[in-house]
Amino acid sequence: MTAADLLRTKEYAMRGSGLEGRGVVVTGAGSGIGRATALQFALAGAEVLVADLDRAGAEGTVKEIEHDGGRAVRVVGDLSEQAVVDEVVATAVDVFGGLDVLVNNAGILDRMSALADTGDTEWERVVRINLTAPFLLTRAALPHMLAAGRGAIVFTAGAAGLRGSAAGAACTAAKHGIVGLVKSLAVMYRGQGIRANAIAPGATATGITYDVDARAHGPGVIGPGLVDSDRIAFPEEQAAALVFLASDAARHINGAVLPVDDGWCAV
Template structure:
């Protein structure tokens, strides 16, 4: 049975850990050649090692998405290596230190916007230029549940994730006729190693958090990755401009049950 991404090649940014690593591994498991990218050298190289251990095809390029030249080089090197660009998962992002808007430092606001919005702009700009040369492609941007609702003390992060969802819809409209699909995933709280440690240290809080979700649990990085891969696959060929909530039903309820 053919794999979802057999014969395709693409990029995953922020692939050194968490959702990005799971995404890169999932794309590779589905037959894709993956250019792994992260600002952290050792983390990105570890993702490549894990992919190759399971027989996947991956390479690593260090990239700071807040630097336009770095992003252009990432796309150029991917095409040089694989000869095309079929998909991209623009996952790299940061959050601001918790603070209400009065106490949020300007440097934290500016840094969050630089990585999350400028970085996405650079990625879309050069990925789409490349995809236009190769007859189309599919892009998934990582937004957030916080890009659908407000989150206190995360003003810069929330602003950028609403921006991610907005630009996703806009670019999807701009390039639909050229065969380029653009969607976003909106993860809620996801079971990363850091969250696992917190749940172990505070089991009572863990139960409260899990019970706030209609599915009574938080999502896994693999579930987020699976959504990204599916949206980039031909199985989602009629889907573009969608902000997909991968949140266990959290955004569908008006209050915790």
């Protein structure tokens, strides 16, 4: 049994998680890290709302959860739009009876552009999806968590949230913004039962491709060191860290950003 196979097992997912019966929202859950995370929450006994822009991907994740005996629903749409955010939260509360865990995982890459080469369109799209959308969803979810007196919010920050050599200007700024949100949430709401943490994934086998101009200044500077690891992570390994931070096993962890990168950020 490989490490990825172990992380897909119900026995592993249930171990000390305290997630059984919890209402969970996972964004970007139609593929990659998000899908693996939704599946692990379901294996741990949670009820999962799958949110994604890709209808086919979201429906595929829901079907896989249901095939394994879990309960899931899906909401399809752009999470940087307030109407979609409101639908996600309202659906979770209505179907699950509450919202216990929010995983702000959805995100996109930039073109590795240096600041002088970053156009308005690239900047606005990357910041809107990577930073504004998690802000909107967290803001909408907080009143329900505060009313319940508990809640776990976990973000996917990425290595670009910890260093300046893992992405272009737009993604680096947005992911550093996520780290700031995590720390602000942890301070502001720690006395009200809310925890906020993040993971900072390194290179992971998600199928995402890089749309870059290799001749541009940004890719030329950071391209050779972009993946500085002996092994690419499985999505399930990133998912395991997200589920852990949302679980009761991490109930005293708040305001942390956990690198899951085979030591890349330690170099």
